[in-house]
Amino acid sequence: MALSSAAPLSAELNVPIAARVVSFLQPPPSGTMAAAILFEPGNAASEAEANAIERAVGNGLVAGRSAIRARRVPIGAMGALSGYHVAFVTAGLRPEQGDIAAAAAKSSVLTISSDAACVQAARCVVGISTVPKTQITVSKAAARASNIRFGSAFLMLVKEI
C-alpha cells in the first residue's frame, strides 16, 4: 500500500497533517482560517520550528474546504489570540503553555503542537507525532475548554485522552 503523508525529518510539526486535522473540525471550516505560529524569539528550537511551519504553510494551505494562512506571533504578543482560528505551538514554550491554553480557551482557538507534553497536560488540543508512525492525540479537556469539536470518524482513529 503506497502511503502519501510526508513525515518530517525531525520532531517538527508535520504541517500537512495538521492541516488535515483542521479539516475534521465540526462544523467543517470553510473560507480562510487564520493561524498563529506561536514562537519565542531567541529560543533556537522554537524559532527553527516556526520557520519550518511558515515555509510549509507558504501562501496558504488547503484544509478541506478551507485554506490556512499563517503568521508568526511572538509569544509575548500573543494577547488573547483574538482573530485566530488555529495556533501552532512550537517547541520550547513549556513555561508559556498555560498562558497559551488560557488564551486559546478564551478565543476558541484550536492549538496544535508536536510537543506531546502540551497535550498530556491538557494545554494543547492536538498533538501530532510521526515516528514510528503517525499518532494524533486529542485532549478532551483542552478541546472542551476551547469549545473545539471533531467529527466522530476522526476521533475513532486518534488517541483521545
Add this chain to the structure above:
Amino acid sequence: MSAMTRAPLLRSLLAASTLLAPAAVKAQAIDYQALQETIGEPVTTSVTGKPQRASELPASAIIITRDDIAKSPARDVPGLLKAYAGIDVNRWTAGQTDVAVRGGVQTYNARLLVLVDGRQVYLDHYGMTDWNLLSVQLEEIQQIELVRGPANALYGFNAASGVVNIVTRRGGQAPSAVATAELGNHGISKISGSLLLPVTSTIGLKLAGARAREDERSIPTTLLTPAMINSVASNQITADLTAALGGMDLTLGGGHADNRQIEYLPSQLLSNQHFRSDTMHGFMTRDTDWGGLTLGGYVNWLDADYGVGAVPDATAPITFKNRIIVAQASSLIRLSAADTLRVGTEYRNNRLRSDYQFSDRISYDVASANAMLDLHPLEQVSLTAAGRLDRLWLHQSGEIAQPAYDDPAAFSRAFTRFSFNAAVLVHTGAEGLLRINGGRGYQLPSLVDFGIRLPIITPSPVPIYVAGSPRTNPVAVWSGEIGYSHPAGPVRLEATAFVTRTKNAIASPGDGLQTELFLSPAPSLVARFQAVGDFTTYGTELAASGQLATLVWRANYTWTHSDDQLGGTALPIPFALSPASTTPTHKANLTLTYTTGRASLSGAARYTSATRQFAFSTSPQLLLYPVDAAVAVDGRAAFHLTQAVELFVAGENLTLARGAAVSPIPADRRVRAGLRLAL
C-alpha cells in the same frame, strides 16, 4: 422493470432520506482519502463498521489503494485481488471470473459478498458475482477492501468466506476527470472514465461509464461448447449526486450495466449469457457528538438470459428476472474515548421471476439486527465481538409449473440464523500485532437453489428435470485464524494460519444425475440442487512488503490444503464440486513497482500449482481436466507526456503459461496499449 415501477421506489428512498433533515446535528461522511492522508495509512470501515487503521484491524484484510490501482497491470478488480495472499482468481473464460478466499474454488462462487460503497452487487438469483457487471470503473475507485473469513455479523448472508467492498471517490471543490482508452490483441477495446463535478459548494455530481469488448479465448475442441460462442461485451454507466445539506451528507444515484459473455454454469456446462442490471440508491449519513447514523436503501434489478444464441439461429433464452430491495439503518456509538458500539438493522426483499421455476415468483424477506462491540480494556489489548440475527421467510406465488415436484406449502418456510465474529488484538512491543479471530457465517441458498425447475435435453425416454428444493438449508462456514505482523526495519512482515470449515455445501447436479422418480401424472426424473457434504480448508499465508528508494515491492506465499467429504470424483461425477481438486495448494506472488521521473514500470509474477478443473467433454461427460502449474507475469510500462497525459502499454500472462487462468480453457497472452488522462 418498468420506469413506472421504479419511480415510487425512488420517491420512497428520497422521502426516507429527508425525514431526518431538520435535526440540528453535524454531518460528516467517511472521507477515506482525507483520513488516509491524515494518519498515514489506509482507513477502512469494512471489518467492524467503524473507521480503523489498516494496520490495526481485528481481521485479516487487504486494502488496495488508488495509487496501487493506477500503477497495476490489472484491468479489473479480480486482476488486482489476485496478487494478494489467500486469494484464488479463476478466469474460467475471457469474461467470467470467480474470486475465492482461502479455498473452495468453484464456478459461481456464492460465498464472497461483493459491495460497491456498501451496496450489494453480488447477484442473488444464482448466488454469484459478475465482475463485468459491477457498474464501477477503476478510475473512480478510492480503494478496494477485502476481508478474509466470514463477515456475516456485519454484512449478513453470503459474506461466508469474505467480503469485498469497493469504495469510490468523493468529489472535491474542483472538477476532476480520469479517462482511459485502450486497444489490444484478441479484440480488446475499452473506453472508461469518471467525472467529478462540483455543482455548488455543497453539491457534487459524479458520472462514470465504460464500454469494453474482447474476444473469447480459444476453447479446446475436446470440451463441450454451444454452437455459437459470444465475445465479451459490457457497457456501464452510473451517476451519483452527493450533497452536504442541513447537517447531513446525502447520496442519491443509479446506474445501468449490460454484459454478454460465455460462462461455465455451476453444472460446468458452457453457456452464453446476457445480463442487464439497473440500480438506484439513496443514503444519508450524519455525524453526532455521540457517533454516527447511517440510513439508506437501494433497489437492484437484474434481467439474466441464459443460453443466448445456443445455435446460430438463436433460441429463446432461459430468462430470470431478479429484484432486490434493501433498507438499512445503523448507528455507531462512542461509548468512551476508545470503546465503540455499533447497532444496525436491515430489511430485504428478494424476488425471482421466471418460467423455469416452481412457480412464477420465488421470493423471500429477511429481517436482521446486528451489533458490534469494540473494547480496549488495556492500552495494548483490544477485543471485538459482533453478532447478527437474520430471520428469513420464503414464499412462492403465481402459477405453479406442472408437474410440481414439491408441495407448495414447502415454500411457506421460515428460519433463523445467528452469525458472529470475535477477535482479540494484542500489541507486542512498539509495532508488533498479534491477532486471534474467528467466526461463523452463512451462505444462503440462492433463489435458483430454492426454486429452479428446468427440463434438460437427454436421450433418456423419461423426461429429466433439474430442480431446486425449498428445503435447502443455509451453508454454515466456521473460521478461525491467528496472525502476527511486525516490521523488520523497512520491511513489514505478516504471517497467518487459518482453518475454515464449510458444512452442507450446495452443489449443482453433475453427470451422475442422482435423481428422484416421480410417477404422476407421467414418469419423470428430478435431479436436485442439494447439500452434498462438508469441506475443510486450512493453510498459511506469509506476506512481506517494503520500499527501496522508488522501488515498491510486495511478496506473498499461500499454502492451502482442502479436505472434502462431498460426492466424490469417481466417474460418473455426481456433483461438480471438489475444492480439494480445484484449489491450488501453492500460490506465490511478487509485485514490483518502480517509478522514476515521468516513467513507471510495474510487474507482477504469480505462481499457482497444478489443479484439476471440471468441464464437460464432447461425449458429453463431466470430467476433471488437469490444469498445469503456471508462472504468469503481468507488466505495465507508462510514460507521462505531461502531468495529465500518460501513455501506457500493459500485458497479462506475458509468459504464455497455459495454466495461468486456472481454467479448463488455457490462458492466452493479452497485450494492450492506451492513453490515460487525469485532469
